[in-house]
Amino acid sequence: MKFELVDLKTPDALNEYCRRTLGKPQQRGSVMIYPCPFGTHARFKLQVTEYQGEGRFKCWVCDRSGDIFNLHAGINGFDTQRDFPGVLQGVCNVLGVRPPDDDGTPLPTRRRPVRPRPASFMAAFLSEESPCFLSDLDEAELDACRERLQQDERLAEKLSSELGIHPLMMQIHTARELGRGLLGATPDNRLLYLYTAEDEGGNTRYTGAKLRRRDKHANPCLKLENGQWIPSGTMNPSSGNPHGIRFLWPIGKAAAPWGLDSAHGKRFVIITEGESDCLAVGQALECFREAYQQDVDPCTGRPYEDGRGSLEAVIPAVIAIPGASGFKTGWETPLAGKNVILALDADKAGREAAAKLRERLTAAGCIIRDWMPPYKDARNMLLCAGERALYESIFESMNAPAPTICPLLTTH
Template sequence: MELEQLQSVENLHAFCGRVLGHAGRRGNAVVYPCPFGTHSKPHLEVVEYRGKGRWKCWACDRSGDIFDLYAAMNGVDVKSRFHEAVEGVCGVLGVSYREERTTPRKSRKNARAGASRRRAKKAALAEAEDMPPAPAFLGAEDAAALEECRERLRNDRGLARELLGELGLSVWLATVCTEPGTGLPLIGATEDRRLVYLYSAPDETGRMKLTGAKLRRRGGMRNARLRLEGGAWKEYGLMDAPPDDLKGGARFVSLCGKCCQPWGMGAARDRQTVIVTEGESDCLAMVEAVEWLRETYGLDPETGRPYETAAGSLESMLPAVVAVPGVSGFRKGWASLFSGKNVIVAMDGDEAGRKAAAVLVEALSGLGAVRSWTPPEEYKDARKMLLSAGPRALCEAVFSVMSNTGRGHEQ
C-alpha cells in the first residue's frame, strides 16, 4: 500500500476502531475516545478533507493525520522517525508499505525516499492548519454582560421593532434569534439601543457558549466605539465618520473575543443543507425566509405534526443558514466544518459578489455538493429580495438551487 492510500479516511477509521475503540456519533460527526486525556465522552472527531483522513480532539485541541496519531500515542517523533510511524500504522492495519520505485543506486534511493517522506510530512502539517480552530470561550463576566444584551432585545418588543425594522426584517426574529442553546445566529442590543451580533461555538459537551460579539453602527445617533473587558463597557472613540467624510467611519466594531466558526454554525451540525451568506444581515434575511416556510408549511393542521413525505419531514429538509465575514474572513479550518453537506453559497448579485462566490465554492469543493446562488438582477442581495419580493419568492429562488445540489457544483 502506498503512502497516500494509508492516509485515506477509511484507513483512519479502521485504525481508530482498532486502537481507540467503538465509534460514536455527535450529530453528523463520527467520534472516538481520545487517548490523550481523561475525557468522559468521545471527543476525537474523524473527517475526510481533500481526499485524506484527518482527526481532531475538541477537548484537548490536538489534530493531525493517521501518522501523527500513531506517533503521539507511541512517543515517536514523527519528524525524525517518520518511517517508524508508517511501519507502526501498517502493523495496526495489517498491510505492507510500498515506497515509490527509484533508481538502483542506494544513495539516490535513500535520498529520494527521504525527500518523499519530507514532502508527505510537509503536506500533512499544512493540512493540519486547515482543521477548525479550537474555540476560545469568553470569561464569565463578559458572557454575562452579553447575555444581558440578548435578554434586552428578547424582552423589549419596541426596541426589537426599531433595530430589525431598520434592516427591513421582521420583529419576530428577536424571538427566534435570541433563544439560547439552539446554535442559531444570536442577536442582542446594547443599553444605548444598538444591535449586537453574538458569536458562539459548542464546548466539549456540545453546549453552545459565547466566543465573541460585534457591534453594528446605527444611523441618527452618536455611535461610541465600545469594548467589553471583564464585564465592564469601555468607550474608546467614535464609530461615526467626521462631518466631511460621507463614506467613512466603521460600520462594525468587535466588542470582545472573536468568531471561532461561522455565525450560526451550531445549527448546521444536524442539517444536511447549509446556506452560506456574506454578512449577518443577509443571514438574518435567509433565516426569516426559512422560518416563514416552517411556520407556513411545517405542520399538518389535522395532526399538528410536521408533514411527512417520502424524503422525510419538512423540518428535516430545511437548511441551516450561516454567515461568514467576507471571503477574506473565511478562516483556515472552516471548510472542514461543511464536510459531507450540501452547501449553497449565497453572495451579493454584483460582480464582487460573484467573484466572492467563486472563491468560496472553490474552497469548499470536494467536501460535498456545493452550488452558488445569487439573487435576480433587480435585487442587490438576499435582504433586498426579502424586503421587495417577500419570503416566498426568496425561498423559491434558493430552493431551486437546492434541488440540484446532488449533481456537483457550479460557479
C-alpha cells in the first residue's frame, strides 16, 4: 500500500506508530496517552492529539513535541530536516507502507507544512488592509532570532526569570508547529515578541517584531532592515525621557493578535493585554493540564474527565493584543461566535478597553466573560499567588451563572 505524505501526518497514523513502537496506550476521553521514549517517567505522559487535521504528540514532563516525523527522529537520533529521507523511510517501515514517490529517485527534503484555513478564519488577515509581510531577508533574521532563543537554554532561563515565567513557556513559544505566539531573542539577547499572520496560501509569515527592554542592559534602540540590525539611541531612561522606552517595534506591526493561530478550532479564547500576561495565563493552563493528568476520581480510580468530553476540546486558547487600545478593526472576525474571556488589566485603561471590546465582540456574535484580575494583571497574580490561584480565578469567572454560557471546567 502506498501512502501520500499527508496520510502519514494524520492522528490515526501517529497513534498506529505509537502503538507499534511505544505499546498499548491509556485512553482519556478522546486522547491517547503513551509511555514517553525520551525519559524515565513512571506515568504515561506522551499525549497524542489532533491539531488542524494533523497528529501531534507532546510529553508533559520532558516537553518534547511534534509530529510523527519528529517522534521517529527523536527516538532514533536523527535530525528531522537534514535526515528527512531516512526519517520518512523509517516511519513507513514501522507502519508497513511504501513511501510516497517511491520510484527510485531521491526523496525531497522536508518543506515547512502548509496548514489550510477556512476562508472565514483567514478573512481577518485578507480584508481591506492586508498584512504587511516582511521581506525574505528580514523573515530569515527573525527565524534566526527564534532559533537563538530555542537553542540557548541559559538565555531562555534568564529572560524567563526576568518575566517571572517558567523557562518551559519560552521553549513552547519558539515552536512554530504549536500555533502559539512566537518568541525570539536579538543578537544582544533581548526578548522579541514575533507577530505572524497567514498569507493567501495558508503559510505562516512574519508581520512584525516587538522588542522588550531589559534591566541592567545597554538597550540600544534597534531597527531591522534588509536582515541587519541597526542601533540608534537608547531605550533606557535619559534626561530627555526619564521613563525610557519599555517596548518598541524594530520592524513591521501587529496584523493579528499574538498567537491567534491557537484559537483556530477552539470554542473558548482568553484575550490578554500584552504578551507577558498571555505567557502567564498559558503557564497556569499548562499547570492545570498536568494536574488533570495526575488526579483521579477516588470513587472510580479513573482520571477526572470533563462532563462533555475531552479536556483539550474545552480548555481555552490564550491570545494577546499589543496593549489596551491594540485591538484593531477586523480582528473580531476570526473570533466570531466563540466564547471569549477578556483578561485585561485591572487599571483604568484595561477596564475601559475591556468595555469597548465587550461591545465589539458581542456584535460579532461572541459570548463574553470579563475576568478582572484581583492583582494588577495576570502576570502579577502568577508571581504573587501562583499558577493554581490564577487558573482557578479565571475558571470561576468563566463558570459564573449567566444565560449565555454553561459551566466549563472544574478544579480538584
